[in-house]
Amino acid sequence: xxxxxxxxxxxxxxxxxxxxxxxxxxxxxxxxxxxxxxxxxxxxxxxxxxxxxxxxxxxxxxxxxxxxxxxxxxxxxxxxxxxxxxxxxxxxxxxxxxxxxxxxxxxxxxxxxxxxxxxxxxxxxxxxxxxxxxxxxxxxxxxxxxxxxxxxxxxxxxxxxxxxxxxxxxxxxxxxxxxxxxxxxxxxxxxxxxxxxxxxxxxxxxxxxxxxxxxxxxxxxxxxxxxxxxxxxxxxxxxxxxxxxxx
Amino acid sequence: xxxxxxxxxxxxxxxxxxxxxxxxxxxxxxxxxxxxxxxxxxxxxxxxxxxxxxxxxxxxxxxxxxxxxxxxxxxxxxxxxxxxxxxxxxxxxxxxxxxxxxxxxxxxxxxxxxxxxxxxxxxxxxxxxxxxxxxxxxxxxxxxxxxxxxxxxxxxxxxxxxxxxxxxxxxxxxxxxxxxxxxxxxxxxxxxxxxxxxxxxxxxxxxxxxxxxxxxxxxxxxxxxxxxxxxxxxxxxxxxxxxxxxxxxxxxxxxxxxxxxxxxxxxxxxxxxxxxxxxxxxxxxxxxxxxxxxxxxxxxxxxxxx
Numbered sequence: 023x024x025x026x027x028x029x030x031x032x033x034x035x036x037x038x039x040x041x042x043x044x045x046x047x048x049x050x051x052x053x054x055x056x057x058x059x060x061x062x063x064x065x066x067x068x069x070x071x072x073x074x075x076x077x078x079x080x081x082x083x084x085x086x087x088x089x090x091x092x093x094x095x096x097x098x099x100x101x102x103x104x105x106x107x108x109x110x111x112x113x114x115x116x117x118x119x120x121x122x123x124x125x126x127x128x129x130x131x132x133x134x135x136x137x138x139x140x141x142x143x144x145x146x147x148x149x150x151x152x153x154x155x156x157x158x159x160x161x162x163x164x165x166x167x168x169x170x171x172x173x174x175x176x177x178x179x180x181x182x183x184x185x186x187x188x189x190x191x192x193x194x195x196x197x198x199x200x201x202x203x204x205x206x207x208x209x210x211x212x213x214x215x216x217x218x219x220x221x222x223x224x225x226x227x228x229x230x231x232x233x234x235x236x237x238x239x240x241x242x243x244x245x246x247x248x249x250x251x252x253x254x255x256x257x258x259x260x261x262x263x264x265x266x267x268x269x
Numbered sequence: 270x271x272x273x274x275x276x277x278x279x280x281x282x283x284x285x286x287x288x289x290x291x292x293x294x295x296x297x298x299x300x301x302x303x304x305x306x307x308x309x310x311x312x313x314x315x316x317x318x319x320x321x322x323x324x325x326x327x328x329x330x331x332x333x334x335x336x337x338x339x340x341x342x343x344x345x346x347x348x349x350x351x352x353x354x355x356x357x358x359x360x361x362x363x364x365x366x367x368x369x370x371x372x373x374x375x376x377x378x379x380x381x382x383x384x385x386x387x388x389x390x391x392x393x394x395x396x397x398x399x400x401x402x403x404x405x406x407x408x409x410x411x412x413x414x415x416x417x418x419x420x421x422x423x424x425x426x427x428x429x430x431x432x433x434x435x436x437x438x439x440x441x442x443x444x445x446x447x448x449x450x451x452x453x454x455x456x457x458x459x460x461x462x463x464x465x466x467x468x469x470x471x472x473x474x475x476x477x478x479x480x481x482x483x484x485x486x487x488x489x490x491x492x493x494x495x496x497x498x499x500x501x502x503x504x505x506x507x508x509x510x511x512x513x514x515x516x517x518x519x520x521x522x523x524x525x526x527x528x529x530x531x532x533x534x535x536x537x538x539x540x541x542x543x544x545x546x547x548x549x550x551x552x553x554x555x556x557x558x559x560x561x562x563x564x565x566x567x568x569x570x571x572x573x574x575x
Contacts, residue, residue, distance in 0.1 A: 025344055025345045026345075040481075047493075050493070074496055074497065075495075075496045076496050076497050076498055076499075077494075077496075077498070078498075078499065079493075079494070079498070082493035082494065083493050084489065084491070084492065084493045084574055085489070085490045085491035085493075086475070086479055086481065086487050086488065086489055086490055087487070087488050087489075087490040088481050088484045088485045088486070088487050089485045089486045089487075089488070090484055090485035091485065093485070095485075096484070096485075097490060098479070098481060100479055102493075102574065111401075111402060111403070113345075114345040114346060115345075115346050115347070115348065115397075115400065115401075116342060116345075116346055117338070117339035117340075117341075117342050117346045117348040117349035117352060118335065118338035118339050118341060118342060118349075119338070119341055119342050120338075136335065136338055137331070137332065137335075138330050138331065138332045138333070138335045138336055138338060138339060139330050139331015139332050140329070140330050140331075140339070140348065141329075141331075141503065142348055142397070144499070144500075144503060145270075145401050145403065145404070145503075145569070146400075146401055146402075146403060147403065147571070148402070148403035148473060148569075148570035148571060149570075149571060149574075150500045150504070150571035150574060153498065153499040153500065154331065154499050154503075156499070158331075159331025159332055160331060160332065216480040217480070218477075218478060218479070218480055219473050219477050219478050219570065220477070221472055221473060221477055222402055222403065222472070222473060222570065223402065230480055232480065232481070232483075232484070233481075233484070
């Protein structure tokens with residue numbers, strides 16, 4: 023059914039901290055590793071060792087440069103995956119009912135056996151969260167690791183999306199964003215979490231936390247190389263000076 | 270947006286076919302008996318173009334064998350609505366055509382229903398694109414209007430050509446020719462307005478896409494992947510966009526100006542079928558350029574991340 027549910031009981035999603043993300047791409051790899059063997063068709067790579075490698079990924083990390091006026095530029099690593107939007111345009115355009123949003127937890131999924139591979143849902147998504155698999159010819163997207171988070175066969179601490187579990191910087195958080203008292207909702211409130219492309223009217227569930235303000239603003243760049251020069255002290259310092267004076 | 274040839278062919282062919290069918294539906298109101306070969310050829314061409322276009326559109330599907338499922342979600346999906354409308358139009362249109370052609374029964378009610386269904390189908394095709402908010406160029410109410418007007422103009426020019434082939438002309442066909450020329454003119458004038466209205470600032474920017482606009486100017490430093498991917502192939506199409514202005518002129522010249530001149534030439538002269546045949550071909554070529562530009566010029570919001 024490609025009509026969106028009026029409301030969902032929970033709004034499971036991710037909160038991504040752009041302040042702590044170090045851009046290591048571990049979440050990209052762990053996502054691929056889990057999801058190529060998990061829910062649905064595997065995530066294909068084509069020409070993996072050739073001149074033009076290409077592959078299906080459900081999560082990708084972009085790196086942006088942000089240049090404030092009159093200040094040095096800063097680098098922000100930017101992980102991006104499906105935002106499990108409340109008004110998901112990818113769901114309503116689907117002609118077959120393969121694309122759907124679950125009313126119990128708000129996860130947007132693709133029923134791959136019903137997908138005709140028309141690609142219209144990928145057109146409808148402004149975030150590029152959906153990728154057509156080049157081998158299976160069906161639409162792939164983040165499932166919020168639906169086969170982990172409810173999986174009682176794995177240890178409890180592993181019942182979070184693979185990307186969250188693997189992040190070494192703890193930049194990714196998983197929880198119910200529909201519950202104002204949940205850890206993730208409080209994090210969003212404390213840190214001023216925001217939506218991506220609010221002008222598209224998709225009402226994303228996933229939130230992003232902005233980089234924290236820099237501790238100090240530097241007017242002049244420091245010569246970092248000079249800090250690496252060894253400074254001799256004590257007897258060696260006297261010797262150094264004495265030898266310098268000898269010419 | 271990547272211009273898929275199957276989709277370009279589908280929208281041009283089925284648009285013209287449905288336009289021709291819509292015109293024949295109205296014809297039942299006015300025209301009595303028509304020569305059998307004319308009826309057979311006209312209805313045959315209308316159905317061949319529509320069905321051929323629909324079949325061609327399944328070539329770009331990953332799983333064409335599941336295409337029947339696309340009939341199920343008409344409550345929310347314009348693509349599904351288009352599929353349902355197309356099938357209903359073909360069934361009702363076939364009944365209408367068979368009754369008129371073989372039993373000489375020109376049912377006005379079936380004709381009007383066929384006309385409305387054919388035009389609604391074309392409108393649904395336009396809405397598939399107009400509903401995509403992530404593509405500014407398409408997300409406008411004029412988009413389905415353009416599809417509709419091109420379909421009507423294409424159908425009329427085809428009808429005019431077939432009329433010239435199968436009827437022996439004794440006096441100039443002023444009425445039909447004028448209507449066809451007006452239809453062409455209106456369609457292309459609206460299209461030019463569509464082009465003019467599309468050249469504006471994008472809704473989404475790298476600043477709004479990353480939410481970092483409050484900190485400063487945002488630009489991509491490193492792509493998430495060194496090779497290409499599905500998104501870049503599908504949405505990152507920029508080839509020949511620099512020639513867009515020239516191609517727009519070529520589309521208008523082939524699609525509007527040349528066909529109108531050829532129709533004018535055909536009104537009094539002998540060999541009218543020859544001139545009108547050229548007009549059909551020229552219009553078709555203009556439409557293919559127009560449809561190619563429709564995709565090639567469209568920018569998708571996801572490209573703000575690249």
